[in-house]
Amino acid sequence: MQYAPSTLDFTQVIEANKRLIFKICTAYCKNTDEREDLAQEIIFQLWKSWGKYNASVKLSTWMYRIALNVAISSYRKEQKRASTELIGDQLFEIADENLQDGLSEHLDDLQHFINELKVLDKALMLLYLEEKSHQEIAEIIGITPTNVATKIGRIKEQLRQKFSKLK
Template sequence: MSPAAPLSPDFTVVITRYEPLLRRVCRLYCPDADDRQDLFQEVVLQLWRAWPKYQPQASAKLSTWLYRIALNVAISNLRQRTRRLVPERFGPQVPDVAPPPDTGPDAEDLAQLYRAIERLSDVEKAFVLLYLEERTYEEMADILGITQNNVRVKMHRVQEKLRQLLLTYSV
C-alpha cells in the first residue's frame, strides 16, 4: 500500500458539508454509538479511495454518489457484523435500539419508529432513509440503481410493512 496522500481541500469540504447525511446513514445501520463511529470512519475512507474517480460532469449528482457509496459500505458492514455474531444460548436477542436524542412530547413515537425501522431489511432501510431525506423518486432510482416505477412499488411495500410494525408496537 502506498503512503497516504494528503487530504484534498475539496474532499474535506465535501465531507464537512455532507457529514450530517453520512451520519444519518450510519445511524440507520448501527444502533451502537461506537460501531456507528467506526462505520462513519469506514464510509469516509471508502469515499476517499473513490474520490479520484468522481467526475462531476460525467457522474451523478455529488449527493447521489455519496449516498451510493455510504449505503453500500453500511450494508456491507452490517452483513459482516451479522456474520460474526455468535448465537445467543438463551434464545434470540433483539438489538437494543437507542432512542433518538429527542426528549420532547413525540419522543416515544420516534423511539417506536426507530424500533420498527430496525426490523426492516437493509434495502428497506435505505428506502426509509431516502424518503426521510425527502429525496424524489428519480433521485432514489439513481441512488439505488433501479427504475422509478420500481421505487414506487417498493416504497409502497415498505410503508405498509412499517405500518404493520408500528401497529404491533402500539398494541
C-alpha cells in the same frame, strides 16, 4: 448544486453531509462503537473515491451510493472491517447527548422500525425519509422508479400498521 473535486474541499463536503453519514450509521449499527467504526470507514471510502468523482452524477447520489454500499457490506461481513486503521477518538461529537429530547416520542419508534427492516429496505426507507425523488432513489439503488414506488408503498404500509398498533 454540482460540485467538482477541484473546486470544493473534501472536508467541506463531509462537513456539509455529516448528518447523512450519521443517519446511515445509526440505521445500520446497533451500538455507538459500531457506528463510529462504520462512519470512519464511510469517510475513508469517500476519500478514496474522491478523485474519481464524476460531476455528471449528483454529489448526493454519489455520496449515498458509497455510504450505503459501505454500510451494507459492513453488515454482510459481521466482523468489523480492517481496511482502515481505526482511530481512537470519536469522529462524531454530539453537543446534546439527548438528541431526541423535545421531539415526538414517535421518533424512537420510527428508528426502531428502520432498524428492524431488511438491509435494502432500510436504504429505501432512509432515502424516502430524506425526501429524495423516485428517480434519484432509483439511481442510487439500481432499480426502476416504478419499482421504487411499489417498494416504498409497501414499506409505508408496514410503517402505518406499526404506528396504528402503538396507539
